[in-house]
Amino acid sequence: MKCPYCSTSDTRVVNSRPSDEGASIRRRRECASCHRRFTTYERAQFEALMVRKRSGRTEAFNPDKLLDKLRIACNKRPITEKQLREFAYGFEDEVQVPEVASEEIGRRTLKFLRSLDDVAYIRFLSVYRDFDSVDRFVEEIRQLGDDERSA
Ligand SMILES: [Zn+2]
Missing domain, CATH: 2.40.50 (OB fold (Dihydrolipoamide Acetyltransferase, E2P))
Structure with a gap:
C-alpha cells in the first residue's frame, strides 16, 4: 500500500x-x-454488482451513491445513519445476483424506507421515481394512506 x-x-x-x-x-x-x-x-466483495439503467447502459453498483440519496430522503427523520449504512452496504449481499435493474434498486429502497418512516418514503418516492403523471404520484400516496387505515 x-x-x-x-x-x-x-x-x-x-x-x-x-x-x-x-x-x-x-x-x-x-x-x-x-x-x-x-x-x-x-x-469483502462479490463480483461487482452491475446496475442496468433505463437507457440500457450498465454501471457498477455504488453503495455510497445510494447512501447519499438515503441521507437526503431521511434528513431530520428518526432514522439512524447505522440503519442507512446497513441497507446500502448490505444491498449487494441482499440481491445475490450479478445484475439488477435500477428500478429494482428503487423498489427495494422504497420498501425499506416505508418500513421505517413515511416522510422519508415519500421524499424518496417523489425525487427518485419517475412518475409519468402527477396523478400516479397522488395515487401512490393515497394508497399509502389506505394501507395505514387498514393496518
Ligand atoms: Zn510517506
Whole structure:
C-alpha cells in the first residue's frame, strides 16, 4: 500500500481493527519514509454488482451513491445513519445476483424506507421515481394512506 502523501510503497500497519460490525477491517498505517499515518479499509466483495439503467447502459453498483440519496430522503427523520449504512452496504449481499435493474434498486429502497418512516418514503418516492403523471404520484400516496387505515 502506497503512502498517499509521498507515494512511498514502504508502509507498515500500526494497528487494525474490525469496523462496520465486522464487515470491514480498518487499518492504521505509517509510512516508513515520511512517517505520516493514514487509514485504509478492507472489505469483502462479490463480483461487482452491475446496475442496468433505463437507457440500457450498465454501471457498477455504488453503495455510497445510494447512501447519499438515503441521507437526503431521511434528513431530520428518526432514522439512524447505522440503519442507512446497513441497507446500502448490505444491498449487494441482499440481491445475490450479478445484475439488477435500477428500478429494482428503487423498489427495494422504497420498501425499506416505508418500513421505517413515511416522510422519508415519500421524499424518496417523489425525487427518485419517475412518475409519468402527477396523478400516479397522488395515487401512490393515497394508497399509502389506505394501507395505514387498514393496518
Ligand atoms: Zn510517506
